Amino acid sequence: MDSGKVHDLKATFQQDGFLFLPAFFSDKQVEEMNKELTKFIAEVVPGLPSNKVIYEEKDNPETLKQLQDLELHNAFFNELMVNSEIEKLAAALLNEKVIGKNVEYFNKPPRIGKFTPPHQDAYYFNIKPRQAVTVWIALENIDEENGYVSYVAGSHTKGMRPHGRTQTIGFSQSITDYGTPEDEANVIACPANPGDVLIHHCMTIHSANANTSSFRSRKALGLIYFGASAQPDLEAREAYATALKAQLATV
Numbered sequence: 001m002d003s004g005k006v007h008d009l010k011a012t013f014q015q016d017g018f019l020f021l022p023a024f025f026s027d028k029q030v031e032e033m034n035k036e037l038t039k040f041i042a043e044v045v046p047g048l049p050s051n052k053v054i055y056e057e058k059d060n061p062e063t064l065k066q067l068q069d070l071e072l073h074n075a076f077f078n079e080l081m082v083n084s085e086i087e088k089l090a091a092a093l094l095n096e097k098v099i100g101k102n103v104e105y106f107n108k109p110p111r112i113g114k115f116t117p118p119h120q121d122a123y124y125f126n127i128k129p130r131q132a133v134t135v136w137i138a139l140e141n142i143d144e145e146n147g148y149v150s151y152v153a154g155s156h157t158k159g160m161r162p163h164g165r166t167q168t169i170g171f172s173q174s175i176t177d178y179g180t181p182e183d184e185a186n187v188i189a190c191p192a193n194p195g196d197v198l199i200h201h202c203m204t205i206h207s208a209n210a211n212t213s214s215f216r217s218r219k220a221l222g223l224i225y226f227g228a229s230a231q232p233d234l235e236a237r238e239a240y241a242t243a244l245k246a247q248l249a250t251v
């Protein structure tokens with residue numbers, strides 16, 4: 001990617017807190033990602049610890065919803081994240097070297113794939129400074145029906161919002177005061193074609209629709225990068241753990 005283009009993307013990212021990059025990956029590359037994923041699900045997932053595999057319906061393999069740390073088990077996904085074009089772009093956006101932390105798989109199974117509640121990733125990450133991005137790759141056509149992602153443009157500059165427990169497996173936290181007139185005025189829905197890429201800052205508020213289709217899945221990958229300067233925020237980590245404990249005690 002030439003430096004003029006990167007310069008423009010950085011300006012948009014700084015202003016909106018997210019980027020939409022149409023056709024970043026070719027059809028052939030997406031086909032390869034889907035092929036690797038199918039193989040991964042058949043061969044690796046059965047041996048993974050249960051905290052790395054989330055089903056929408058407990059232990060029903062037909063309803064696979066999320067996978068974590070694909071890069072630890074598969075060279076293809078590792079190469080997608082490490083020393084890749086995507087990594088270079090993440091580093092340019094954060095203005096520093098980055099470290100790939102996690103390759104995740106996000107699916108919403110037909111009919112039962114739940115709404116992704118509005119949240120800020122930094123609430124889960126607990127890092128200081130809050131230097132991180134998620135690169136989200138559409139693996140198929142994703143629209144209102146099967147669950148497109150929406151962002152609140154500019155929300156990354158407005159601080160951390162209060163989060164509270166949800167009943168959504170895989171996304172346990174949601175912004176409790178979400179839906180202010182300012183949120184509503186700045187929501188941008190991002191329908192995507194296979195190979196389109198979204199990149200969001202860890203402070204940008206985002207959510208995704210439920211999958212209401214009776215037969216379409218909604219497959220995407222998420223690659224998380226932390227800036228090299230990001231360190232564990234021990235105070236925030238402790239506050240998060242305490243809040244979780246209190247939430248669980250009331251269940």
Ligand SMILES: O=C(O)CCC(=O)C(=O)O
Pocket residue numbers: 106116121134136149206207208220222
């Ligand atoms: O794909 C989704 O539904 C949500 C993804 C997400 O929250 C993220 O990438 O941070």
